[in-house]
Amino acid sequence: MTIWRRNRSWLWPALFIAPGIILFGIVIVGSSVQSLWISFFQWDGFDEMQWIGLGNYIEMLDDPQFYISLRNNIIWLAVFMLAPPLGLFFALLINQQIRGMRIVKSLFFMPLVMSQVAVGVVFTWFYDPSSGLLALFFEAMGATAPALLSDPRWVTLAVVFAALWPQVSFCVILFMAGLNNLDESQIEAARVDNAKGWKMLWYVILPQLRQVNFIAIAVTVIGALRSFDMISVMTSGGPFGSSNVLAYQMYSQSIQAYRFGYGAAIASVLFAIMVVFISWYLWRMLRMEKEGA
Amino acid sequence: MYPRQISKDDVLKKYLYLAAVTLVLMLWLLPLGAVILTSVRPASDAAVGNYWGWPSGFDLVKNYTEVFTQTPMGRYFFNSLVITIPSVIGVLVLSTLTGYVLSRYRFRGNTLLFAIFIGGNFLPFQIMMIPVRDLTISLGIYNSYLALIIFHVAFQTGFATLFMRNFIASLPDELFEAARSEGASPLQTLIHVVIPLVRPALAALAILAFTFIWNDYFWAVVLTPSDAVKPVTAGLDNLKGQYVANWSLISAATIAIAIPPVVMFFLMQRHFIRGLTMGAVKG
Incomplete structure (x- = not known):
């Protein structure tokens, strides 16, 4: 009892934080580390695990599917970079205090609130070559609609553009918040100096949106690399693996092909790529926090 | 405020702007709108290939009930x-x-x-x-x-x-x-x-x-x-x-x-x- 009383000032906080740390530590951190370990084994998920060292990674270097997935991840990343500028564009468009604009703003955010599965289903029909809306446009112009989702040349771009839809919405939200936190006096001063159009945006507004820009790019990069849902719903990585990405290849190697060791190795590569971005994000965020405090 | 706000008194400009933005919004939500339309479409529409035009009738209750019963x-x-x-x-x-x-x-x-x-x-x-x-x-x-x-x-x-x-x-x-x-x-x-x-x-x-x-x-x-x-x-x-x-x-x-x-x-x-x-x- 006395021990408790003497130490309660730190025992309580330790007790408070323990459940969160234990759960997060085991399920999130522990699992991630364990996956790195599993990547050195050959394992079908049932029998004994067999140590094969770097075997999975060596196999990956000779796996054409790995390179296709990696290339697609890069395409996702590149196309997703359209989301921040498009988001800024829409945010500028709707940042007017006109009656009726509020509902317009809310509706702009709809794609973000819906699940990616729903977005995937919506776009699967949009692209449908026999009855989709896209086919209708092509017919109106007297052309035959391409079967985007079954054409290896177009499939990845088709899925990425669908995924861009909610991502742009996310960026609109971020930039709207940024635009509403601008320093009015700077804008007024610039207006007195007759700053207009691009110059105003480039020299006065964008420097003030640096923080928002950074967050928009960070969440977009991470979103692009994490893509899974849309691919699973729209193409299952097909046709013939041509729209696969590392996240989906990992899933199909493990759950469908029972090659857990190889799956873990693919996940580890994805993890390594993302850790670079996550560290960059954390470093900047913690630094900003120190400056702010 | 940035961008420069449209003057409150310029009623015409205000409504034109709102109309233009609404048009952009409709294009933006086109895929979603089409799915909403389809969700109230009678089955007969699909039979004649009317997937994206205006529905020939509204089967809102029927279709949504079907989702939960069928x-x-x-x-x-x-x-x-x-x-x-x-x-x-x-x-x-x-x-x-x-x-x-x-x-x-x-x-x-x-x-x-x-x-x-x-x-x-x-x-x-x-x-x-x-x-x-x-x-x-x-x-x-x-x-x-x-x-x-x-x-x-x-x-x-x-x-x-x-x-x-x-x-x-x-x-x-x-x-x-x-x-x-x-x-x-x-x-x-x-x-x-x-x-x-x-x-x-x-x-x-x-x-x-x-x-x-x-x-x-x-x-x-x-x-x-x-x-x-x-x-x-x-x-x-x-x-x-x-x-x-x-x-x-x-x-x-x-x-x-x-x-x-x-x-x-x-x-x-x-x-x-x-x-x-x-x-x-x-x-």
């Missing part, structure tokens, strides 16, 4: 609620505790812990997939509600901790000093100071966590393969495979599963936006 969607909905609600409660409880400690107690490793909570939140799910699946198998909860609940609580606690820590750190220091000078224990401070003050943050966090968990698809396919426990996202994916030709049914199901998060968003929009833009702007 397919297991009702079951999936129930499952989603059973998974999402306890998960949200768990996240709120854990993150209030972790956020309180991380924001109000200085100790070695505080920043490191905080960084791990945030960083973990950005990890690709696949890096945790195999061990989490094994963990649920060895605990005997694979393919059950509990498997998803435990994962969601653990994962969302990362983001929620960031959220609650920042919120509690922004509360006035005097309150905590007063509590300390009156000899309140940390538990008493938690109950009498922290909990009454964090209610608005909890509301915002609750709808964000609800949306994230409701919309989760990956963990649903990994941890709950059977229809009896599967949530709406994985359920919709199933329906899509089974009812390939029945578009009005699939679109009605798509709209139905989007309704709970959309309603939440409209009810608490400001909270929602504040949560998502946290870190991007002050306040």
